[in-house]
Amino acid sequence: MLAAALLGVFVAWWTGALELRARAQREGLLLAAGLSLAPSVGLLLFSVFSGINLLWETYTRSSAVGAALLLGGAIAAIGPARAYRIVLLVTVIFALLTTGGRWHSDQDxxxxxxxxxxxxxxxxxxxxxxxxxxxxxxxxxxxxxxxxxxxxxxxxxxxxxxxxxxxxxxxxxxxxxxxxxxxxxxxxxxxxxxxxxxxxxxxxxxxxxxxxxxxxxxxxxxxxxxxxxxxxxxxxxxxxxxxxxxxxxxxx
Missing domain, CATH: 3.40.50 (Rossmann fold)
Known part of the structure; x- marks a missing residue:
């Protein structure tokens, strides 16, 4: 998703004006960063001190909430509206192409x-x-x-x-x-x-x-x-x- 957002930023920059506007409040950024980092750091510490390896996608995906908030805040800071829509469109298309499909997983x-x-x-x-x-x-x-x-x-x-x-x-x-x-x-x-x-x-x-x-x-x-x-x-x-x-x- 981060790669998709960066691709969208490049497309928006290539097609026209692109500017960043600081919209997020400090408290919101800290909350999003904490939700993104805290679960993975906690899993890492637990794995090191317990000897039980929990650094697997099943558990680390708990950081996705914070990562989504950070990504959403970054996209919201993009302007003008045309550039914002380009970045959002590229991100959504990338998500649909990479996560969609007929099967839930490859485990039949x-x-x-x-x-x-x-x-x-x-x-x-x-x-x-x-x-x-x-x-x-x-x-x-x-x-x-x-x-x-x-x-x-x-x-x-x-x-x-x-x-x-x-x-x-x-x-x-x-x-x-x-x-x-x-x-x-x-x-x-x-x-x-x-x-x-x-x-x-x-x-x-x-x-x-x-x-x-x-x-x-x-x-x-x-x-x-x-x-x-x-x-x-x-x-x-x-x-x-x-x-x-x-x-x-x-x-x-």
């Missing part, structure tokens, strides 16, 4: 869930579901039903067949211990399972293939639904009655 969890349900025919088949929120890095949350449901929020709208096992947000020493102590025993008790991950956060499919390959498991990616990947693991192909291969991605 509905399509991924449909593919999983087409693959799994045995309710005991493990379905490893990526907890694709930064809080999912704390594996102890998986033991709390409320936290677990929040970290696997996509399942509340798009449920899947099988026995769901949460997978941590990323690969760390703690998450690898969780995979080794919790996930591996569950999946090796079966002859096949399905992995659903949000890419490209962590190479869980590669980690599991390296760990389970010596035990006879083979993996194949069966679908990509935007950034959501569905991978099937089978031991000797003996569980085809419970995990069925598909010929392509399921429709969203």
């Amino acid at each position: 969890w509905r399509g991924a869930a449909a593919e999983v349900n087409a693959l799994v025919h045995d309710p005991s088949t493990p379905v490893l579901m990526h907890a694709a929120f930064i809080e999912g890095a704390h594996v102890e949350f998986f033991d709390d039903p409320e936290h677990r449901s929040q970290l696997l929020a996509q399942l509340s709208r798009y449920p899947v067949e099988g026995s769901v096992v949460p997978v941590p947000y990323n690969l760390t020493g703690e998450s690898e211990r969780y995979l080794e102590n919790v996930v591996v025993p569950k999946v090796t008790a079966s002859d096949g399972f399905v992995l659903v991950t949000l890419e490209p956060i962590a190479p869980f499919a590669e980690w599991l293939q390296a760990r389970l390959g010596p035990l006879g498991f083979e993996s194949r990616q069966v679908g990509e639904h935007g950034a959501v990947r569905v991978t099937v693991f089978q031991r000797g192909g003996s569980l085809r009655s419970a995990v069925q291969p598909t010929t392509g991605a399921m429709p969203a």
Whole structure:
């Protein structure tokens, strides 16, 4: 948005007279600056002292209110009216072109869930579901039903067949211990399972293939639904009655 406003200023300057008029009061500027900076500074300090990284767009977008006020105040200070309208028009057009679209995001969890349900025919088949929120890095949350449901929020709208096992947000020493102590025993008790991950956060499919390959498991990616990947693991192909291969991605 800042780039769009600057582009608009350039266009207004190039097409005619452009002047800046100091309209904003000092108190208003301080309020807008505080609303813009305080959330990000607070998140930075919390991340540094707690060891929990919250510097992600999900949280830093809380600074957008202050940034919008600052941008609006800057545009309001532009004159004359013709130049002001040019800057505003360029900013609005840029916003529509960059933020509009048919899809809310590139994460098609509905399509991924449909593919999983087409693959799994045995309710005991493990379905490893990526907890694709930064809080999912704390594996102890998986033991709390409320936290677990929040970290696997996509399942509340798009449920899947099988026995769901949460997978941590990323690969760390703690998450690898969780995979080794919790996930591996569950999946090796079966002859096949399905992995659903949000890419490209962590190479869980590669980690599991390296760990389970010596035990006879083979993996194949069966679908990509935007950034959501569905991978099937089978031991000797003996569980085809419970995990069925598909010929392509399921429709969203």
